[in-house]
Amino acid sequence: xxxxxxxxxxxxxxxxxxxxxxxxxxxxxxxxxxxxxxxxxxxxxxxxxxxxxxxxxxxxxxxxxxxxxxxxxxxxxxxxxxxxxxxxxxxxxxxxxxxxxxxxxxxxxxxxxxxxxxxxxxxxxxxxxxxx
Amino acid sequence: xxxxxxxxxxxxxxxxxxxxxxxxxxxxxxxxxxxxxxxxxxxxxxxxxxxxxxxxxxxxxxxxxxxxxxxxxxxxxxxxxxxxxxxxxxxxxxxxxxxxxxxxxxxxxxxxxxxxxxxxxxxxxxxxxxxxxxxxxxxxxxxxxxxxxxxxxxxxxxxxxxxxxxxxxxxxxxxxxxxxxxxxxxxxxxxxxxxxxxxxxxxxxxxxxxxxxxxxxxxxxxxxxxxxxxxxxxxxxxxxxxxxxxxxxxxxxxxxxxxxxxxxxxxxxxxxxxxxxxxxxx
Numbered sequence: 001x002x003x004x005x006x007x008x009x010x011x012x013x014x015x016x017x018x019x020x021x022x023x024x025x026x027x028x029x030x031x032x033x034x035x036x037x038x039x040x041x042x043x044x045x046x047x048x049x050x051x052x053x054x055x056x057x058x059x060x061x062x063x064x065x066x067x068x069x070x071x072x073x074x075x076x077x078x079x080x081x082x083x084x085x086x087x088x089x090x091x092x093x094x095x096x097x098x099x100x101x102x103x104x105x106x107x108x109x110x111x112x113x114x115x116x117x118x119x120x121x122x123x124x125x126x127x128x129x130x131x132x
Numbered sequence: 133x134x135x136x137x138x139x140x141x142x143x144x145x146x147x148x149x150x151x152x153x154x155x156x157x158x159x160x161x162x163x164x165x166x167x168x169x170x171x172x173x174x175x176x177x178x179x180x181x182x183x184x185x186x187x188x189x190x191x192x193x194x195x196x197x198x199x200x201x202x203x204x205x206x207x208x209x210x211x212x213x214x215x216x217x218x219x220x221x222x223x224x225x226x227x228x229x230x231x232x233x234x235x236x237x238x239x240x241x242x243x244x245x246x247x248x249x250x251x252x253x254x255x256x257x258x259x260x261x262x263x264x265x266x267x268x269x270x271x272x273x274x275x276x277x278x279x280x281x282x283x284x285x286x287x288x289x290x291x292x293x294x295x296x297x298x299x300x301x302x303x304x305x306x307x308x309x310x311x312x313x314x315x316x317x318x319x320x321x322x323x324x325x326x327x328x329x330x331x332x333x334x335x336x337x338x339x340x341x342x343x344x345x346x347x348x349x350x351x352x353x354x355x356x357x358x359x360x361x362x363x364x365x366x367x368x369x370x371x372x373x374x375x376x377x378x379x380x381x382x383x384x385x386x387x388x389x390x391x392x393x394x395x396x397x398x399x400x401x402x403x404x405x406x407x408x409x410x411x412x413x414x
Contacts, residue, residue: 086308089363093303099280099365109282114291116299 009041010058013048015129017055020122027053030118035111037119038071041079053118070112072123074103083126094123142186144207149232151203151211152225158233159207160200164192167266168242169410170234171199172250174272174393175336176286176297176329177320178206181247184399185406195410198242200233202226204328206320219331223339226253227261234264243413245269245406248367248392249336251358255375256342258349258356267355267413269406272364272392274371275346275378279337287327294322297329304392306363309401317396344378351381357412358382359405361390383412 020026030053038061039046045061047068059066074082074097081091090096097103105112112119144161161179163186171182179199186197201208204219230253234242243266246254251273258268281300286293298321305314321329349356356379360372369386376384387394387405394402 089306090365092307092363093365095280095300095303096365110285110291113285113296113300116296117302120299120302 009044009046010060012126012129013039013046013055013058016122016125017048017058019125019129020053020055023121023125026118026121029053029121030115033115033118035069035115036067038066038068038073038107040071040073042076055122068107070105070107070109072097072103072105078102079126082123085127087127094120140183140187141189141192142183146207147233147236149229149236151229151232154211154213156203156211156229157209158200158203160198160233160237161186162196162198163187164194164196166194166196168196168198168237168239169245170230170237170239170242171197172230172244172246172253173199173202173205174248174250175332176301176324177317177393178202178324180206180320181317181393181396183396184403185395188403191407191410198237198239202229204325204331210325219325219327220334221249221332222335223253223256223341226335227256230257231261231264239264241266243267243269243410245271245409246273247271247395248273249332251367252336252342255346255349255356255379258351258354258379259342259345262350262354265354267357269357269359269409269413271359271394272361272367272372273358274367274375275342276340277337277367277371279333280366283330283333283337286333287330292322293326293329294324297321297324301392304364304366305397306361306389306391308389309391309398313397313399317393320396346375346378347380349379349382351379355412355414356382357385357409359385359387359394359409361387361392361394363389363391366392385409 033053034051036049047059047066049056090100142161142163148157173181178201182199204210251270254268254270286297298318358372358376360369376382390398390401
């Protein structure tokens with residue numbers, strides 16, 4: 001079920017993409033990262049398409065036709081905790097979702113791991129762009 | 133701020149030891165005088181994790197801290213012939229390395245302090261080889277941790293294992309740890325030799341020989357103090373509590389606001405907990 005937080009997620013990911021554009025070191029780290037990532041929050045799908053380390057577009061699902069390289073599936077409350085200024089233990093890293101059973105990673109995990117610092121720092125940008 | 137150049141009190145030397153029948157040139161840093169404390173680093177890193185303790189003048193007034201780089205780590209070279217072998221650390225090799233170091237350095241009843249895989253070895257030594265030691269400080273330590281990742285990620289021809297390893301272990305670092313300390317901690321993983329982190333994890337994630345055995349530790353002779361950070365996702369507080377509960381007389385400290393690399397990721401937060409641990413060694 002959506003709470004008041006989830007309807008704004010597409011805008012939140014877009015703001016994170018804008019914040020990403022202001023991080024030259026992430027442009028460098030993501031220079032070889034041109035992939036679509038599925039982020040699914042409480043069953044709602046968001047397809048984030050990156051090109052050479054820049055977030056080109058955010059497309060809301062559902063979609064059965066959008067190919068993606070890897071997926072992060074998580075519940076909204078866990079994601080909200082992850083984006084707290086100082087997240088509590090187990091919610092401070094995307095792998096915490098997996099460890100606590102609050103989320104899962106699917107697809108080409110090696111593609112994620114090869115770009116792990118880039119993707120983790122992109123996801124953490126939500127801490128500075130999240131809306132109250 | 134003006135920085136005035138000064139040497140740190142840490143000194144480094146090399147010692148060649150016979151381990152597993154082969155010569156291993158080992159790099160050792162030390163500082164201080166008094167009760168010896170031999171300090172071991174985590175998987176995939178090196179003795180720089182201990183540099184803040186070795187630079188702590190109040191502690192080194194009463195303790196002599198000795199921090200080796202295990203073979204294959206830091207400035208310790210792998211043994212001759214490494215180029216054609218797969219590095220896979222075993223419990224037996226780690227234990228042999230510690231015992232031979234203590235003997236070769238002539239340490240009189242040292243305190244053993246080790247973090248992560250070094251903490252696991254603290255428990256192995258406390259159970260099976262306690263005699264040379266005064267006590268054991270087992271940091272981020274548990275009886276067993278299966279892998280929650282694929283250790284083969286960290287040694288591949290098509291990607292940089294060190295950078296991937298650093299990005300993975302950042303999951304175990306508390307977000308409130310100071311940025312320079314978080315990143316210098318990750319730098320050690322970025323620098324580690326090809327396949328070394330994977331080879332360390334080999335025994336750490338597969339050897340479950342301590343499970344059910346730790347009741348045999350005699351803490352009246354050699355105290356065991358387990359420390360764990362609440363942001364550690366590899367060895368969680370629950371893992372450390374479970375382990376401490378199986379060792380009669382063991383003590384446990386859960387450190388708030390710190391993760392799996394407490395000595396280097398947040399030296400100021402770690403310091404009072406480590407002082408408490410040293411005091412528990414008698």
